[in-house]
Amino acid sequence: MTLKPSALYAPVLAGAGLVSLIGSALSVPSTWSLAGMAVLLPLLALVARWSPLRSGSLAGALGVAAVALWPVPLVWADGSWLEVCGAAAFWAVPAFGALAAGGYLRRQAGRLRQAVRDARRDQQLELARDLHDFVAHDVSAIVVQAQAARFVAAQDPGQAVRALERIEASGLSALESMDRTVHALQEAAGRTTAPVPGLARLPELVERFEGGELESDPAALAGLTREADSTAYRVAVEALTNVRRHAPGAAVVRVAVRRTGAGTELSVVNSAAPRSTGGLLGRLRQGGTGLAGLRGRVEAAGGTLRAGAGPDGGWRVCAVFPAQGDPVG
Structure with a gap:
């Protein structure tokens, strides 16, 4: 076990302080005392910076006393009490200055450590949101397709095989999302991270969503910044996941990316689920946090997010992002 140099600061200061106090009592030459002050003052600063509170407080008290009292014997014989106190107070100023x-x-180091802890906590929250945005979508797809395969296996084995293929694709996608999370954790070690997916993967996402329809304008995709592109993909994943969870069996699920006067619009619209008991609208009114978290992401990318019930009882999620070069806000 190696001993850190900072662990020696308090004992060295305490020993030097005691030696200085004894030297002052024995009236050693003033040049030696001044040389001792040149050692004690830096030690006071080092102890205040690095030493534990308990040992540092004792050593600091001895150090301040040694610095403040060394001129007392010089003025004691011919000086008054006022002069003695004045000399001690004068030399106490640099001692307390070193401590300060x-x-x-x-204190600055403590603030830096707290900032690092906050940054790590934010990174952990970011990773948790990534898992929610991407892995939850794929896992919910696996559950739905497995349930469907169980019901149709006896009557239509071909449909069951196709469901198993979709389960495999969703499982691979979930593994890829978890790989990206691991890469993000390894970023501190200097390794490159896998890029966060964007709307270029939207056709693959919608294709895995049974019954989904996609309308995409290439010009609208080209107008997005990298941050807006990845955020828009998150919006699509969250919206489709909510449809799968809260409106299963919806006859129509349309995903559209189009150019508008305000920039690029991504919309996910689903019809009402059959035999719905509150459906997606009821679940969201109970305080779900998925879309609430996405709203903050969209606004951070300079866009706006709206979600609400449609006239047919379905649900519509719409995010609008400014095009590259457009003013934000």
Whole structure:
């Protein structure tokens, strides 16, 4: 077990302080005392910066006393009490100044450590949102397709095989999303991370969603920034996941990316689910956090997000992002 140099600062200061106090009592030459002050003042700053509170407080008290009291024997014989106190107070100023300098550096280091902890916590929350946005979508698809395959296996084995193929595709997609999460965790080690998917993968996403229809304008896709592109894909994933969870069996699910006067619009619209008991609207009114979290992401990318019930009882999610070069806000 290696001993850190910072662990020695307090004992060294305490020992040096005691030696200085004994030297002052024995009236050692003033040049030696001044040399001792040149050692004690930096030690006071180092102890205030690095030492534990308990040992540092004791050593600091001895150090301040040694610095403040060393001139007392010089003025004791011919000086008054006022002069003695004035000399001690004068030399106490640099001692407390050294403590203040070390304490300031200690406080700044503490703030830096807190900032690092906050950044790590934000990264953990970001990874948790990534898992929610991507993996939950694929896992819900696996559950739905497995349920469908169980019901149609006896009557139509071909449909069951196709459902199993979709389960395989969703499982591979979930593994890919988890790989991206692992790459993000490895970024601190200097490794490159896998890029977050964007709307270029939207056809693949909609194709895996049974009954989904896609309308995409290439010019609208080209007008998105990288951040808006990845955020739009997250919106599509979250909206389709909510349809699968809360409006299963919806006859129509349309995903559209088109150019508008405000920029690029992504919309996901589903019809009402058959035999719905509250459906998607009822679930969202109970306080789901998926779309609420996405709204913050969309606004951070300069866009707006709207979600609400359609006239046919279905649900519509619409995100609009400014095109590259358009003013934000």
